[in-house]
Amino acid sequence: xxxxxxxxxxxxxxxxxxxxxxxxxxxxxxxxxxxxxxxxxxxxxxxxxxxxxxxxxxxxxxxxxxxxxxxxxxxxxxxxxxxxxxxxxxxxxxxxxxxxxxxxxxxxxxxxxxxxxxxxxxxxxxxxxxxxxxxxxxxxxxxxxxxxxxxxxxxxxxxxxxxxxxxxxxxxxxxxxxxxxxxxxxxxxxxxxxxxxxxxxxxxxxxxxxxxxxxxxxxxxxxxxxxxxxxxxxxxxxxxxxxxxxxxxxxxxxxxxxxxxxxxxxxxxxxxxxxxxxxxxxxxxxxxxxxxxxxxxxxxxxxxxxxxxxxxxxxxxxxxxxxxxxxxxxxxxxxxxxxxxxxxxxxxxxxxxxxxxxxxxxxxxxxxxxxxxxxxxxxxxxxxxxxxxxxxxxxxxxxxxxxxxxxxxxxxxxxxxxxxxxxxxxxxxxxxxxxxxxxxxxxxxxxxxxxxxxxxxxxxxxxxxxxxxxxxxxxxxxxxxxxxxxxxxxxxxxxxxxxxxxxxxxxxxxxxxxxxxxxx
Numbered sequence: 001x002x003x004x005x006x007x008x009x010x011x012x013x014x015x016x017x018x019x020x021x022x023x024x025x026x027x028x029x030x031x032x033x034x035x036x037x038x039x040x041x042x043x044x045x046x047x048x049x050x051x052x053x054x055x056x057x058x059x060x061x062x063x064x065x066x067x068x069x070x071x072x073x074x075x076x077x078x079x080x081x082x083x084x085x086x087x088x089x090x091x092x093x094x095x096x097x098x099x100x101x102x103x104x105x106x107x108x109x110x111x112x113x114x115x116x117x118x119x120x121x122x123x124x125x126x127x128x129x130x131x132x133x134x135x136x137x138x139x140x141x142x143x144x145x146x147x148x149x150x151x152x153x154x155x156x157x158x159x160x161x162x163x164x165x166x167x168x169x170x171x172x173x174x175x176x177x178x179x180x181x182x183x184x185x186x187x188x189x190x191x192x193x194x195x196x197x198x199x200x201x202x203x204x205x206x207x208x209x210x211x212x213x214x215x216x217x218x219x220x221x222x223x224x225x226x227x228x229x230x231x232x233x234x235x236x237x238x239x240x241x242x243x244x245x246x247x248x249x250x251x252x253x254x255x256x257x258x259x260x261x262x263x264x265x266x267x268x269x270x271x272x273x274x275x276x277x278x279x280x281x282x283x284x285x286x287x288x289x290x291x292x293x294x295x296x297x298x299x300x301x302x303x304x305x306x307x308x309x310x311x312x313x314x315x316x317x318x319x320x321x322x323x324x325x326x327x328x329x330x331x332x333x334x335x336x337x338x339x340x341x342x343x344x345x346x347x348x349x350x351x352x353x354x355x356x357x358x359x360x361x362x363x364x365x366x367x368x369x370x371x372x373x374x375x376x377x378x379x380x381x382x383x384x385x386x387x388x389x390x391x392x393x394x395x396x397x398x399x400x401x402x403x404x405x406x407x408x409x410x411x412x413x414x415x416x417x418x419x420x421x422x423x424x425x426x427x428x429x430x431x432x433x434x435x436x437x438x439x440x441x442x443x444x445x446x447x448x449x450x451x452x453x454x455x456x457x458x459x460x461x462x463x464x465x466x467x468x469x470x471x472x473x474x475x476x477x478x479x480x481x482x483x484x485x486x487x488x489x490x491x492x493x494x495x496x497x498x499x500x501x502x503x504x505x506x507x508x509x510x511x512x513x514x515x516x517x518x519x520x
Contacts, residue, residue: 040067081349081384088347094379095343098370101325105255105317105360111246111264111296113309119238121212126187128228129154131221132205136234139219143210143236150221150233151207157186161202168200214238217307242298242305243279246313247291255317255358256281262296263314266305274298274305278315290442323357324366330378331356331364332385335492340366341384343375351385433491434460437505440484441466445477450499452488469497479504 044066045051045059057065083091133151136143143149160183167175183193192206214236221233244264248256258281264274276298285292296313298305331354332339338356341349357365370376377384438454453466469490471477480486488502 043067079350080344083347085347091380093377095375096327096330096378098324098326098372098374098376100322100372102318102322103358103365107248107252107315107317109246109248109313111244111311111313113305113311114243114245114307115237116241116243121236123233125227125231126229127154127156131223131225131227134223136216139216141216143216145210145213147210148207149210151205153205157188157206158202158204160186161196165200210236212236239300239303242300244296244298244311244313245293246296247293250285250290253292256294256315260318261316264298265312266309269304324372325363326366326376327378328359328362328364330376330381332381341377341381343377349377349384433489435489437487440480440482442482443480467497469499471499475499
């Protein structure tokens with residue numbers, strides 16, 4: 001316990017020291033005019049522009065407050081940070097260009113090989129009778145079109161043949177035609193009908209042949225069985241091409257379209273890949289798993305793909321249209337706003353708000369806020385953003401006059417003054433953790449994500465809610481399952497609700513009872 005406590009304390013102290021050192025480094029190297037004679041109008045926390053004080057001091061995170069002067073923004077644009085070239089190199093600032101590109105992502109999932117149901121045929125009799133002979137003995141056998149499947153004795157077919165011969169002998173063309181139509185309606189094979197016409201002899205047992213080539217499945221009969229209309233004798237599935245049914249997460253559903261290319265691999269053939277495409281996207285979402293089913297189609301010329309095989313598939317999504325793209329790591333997500341650090345030139349940087357679209361493993365789609373060809377920061381952007389966000393309006397730069405700039409700054413100061421007390425009161429709620437009880441609706445141990453219906457949080461003035469929570473890497477999940485009631489502590493980190501500790505309510509009650517028993 002002492003070792004764990006020391007590790008936690010050491011980690012917290014290290015984080016504070018690192019943040020403080022970087023903050024001081026940037027503050028010392030920022031080329032922002034500071035008037036020597038004027039007094040600061042207030043002091044602000046380096047990591048939170050809403051935390052302001054009238055006197056010097058420290059922020060709740062233990063960092064020295066930064067002074068803000070009345071005329072410090074007259075010579076600089078809102079939120080622009082200026083850094084000398086040597087500091088840019090020391091911080092390892094890297095940039096990338098905003099470019100037009102096609103949004104592409106690979107969705108990895110699993111699926112099961114199945115028959116192409118368009119080529120799956122079920123065999124049913126249209127008359128009552130007995131199976132005299134079965135030519136196919138087991139499911140899985142390959143048959144070709146026209147090969148015999150079974151021989152059936154049916155009194156109804158015998159009577160229909162006698163009626164046909166009787167009409168034929170009476171030379172009644174109308175009755176003969178009607179009797180022939182009845183035999184065809186009862187699925188009497190055409191070859192058998194031709195033999196009846198030529199021999200004029202009633203056949204007691206009729207042999208039925210395979211209507212198509214394929215593999216026998218669902219063989220539910222044996223010789224001697226009594227069958228009637230509605231009985232499924234067997235199924236014949238063609239394996240020239242197969243379906244693979246897979247599932248994708250709800251957040252990926254909008255990216256999957258019919259016709260997209262799919263790559264598939266199977267464990268029993270290492271190194272071999274199959275190329276297919278998305279054949280159908282199902283219209284409904286599974287209410288329990290929150291996944292969407294998709295149907296994939298693959299050619300099976302070599303007949304290696306068998307129904308019910310387990311497959312790994314990769315869906316290559318492609319929007320087909322070019323859109324603004326930036327590297328994924330360049331986007332700063334605060335939970336309430338998405339922004340990037342824009343390169344203004346000559347060592348100047350500014351945080352600007354952006355409208356974020358779809359995010360892939362490497363790239364992020366930008367729907368607004370930046371333009372094609374502009375440079376953005378992809379490393380050390382968090383340090384630059386922390387400085388820029390103190391005064392930034394998070395708007396794109398434009399050609400404004402000094403009077404307009406000063407008027408905008410005065411409005412910002414007035415607004416900040418009125419909201420100062422409220423911001424200070426809400427500051428601890430923004431960064432503090434919360435302890436609450438909840439019930440686990442769903443949990444995924446692999447992704448460490450759980451859907452939890454939590455109770456109210458009084459200190460944040462929040463009512464009950466059902467949300468997705470992420471478990472910290474240091475938390476063990478083996479004992480948790482759906483339906484468990486837990487008391488947990490979570491904090492907001494990078495826009496996620498991160499659970500850093502928990503205890504099962506049942507275990508907690510047992511411990512309390514045990515303590516009471518020991519006390520007695």
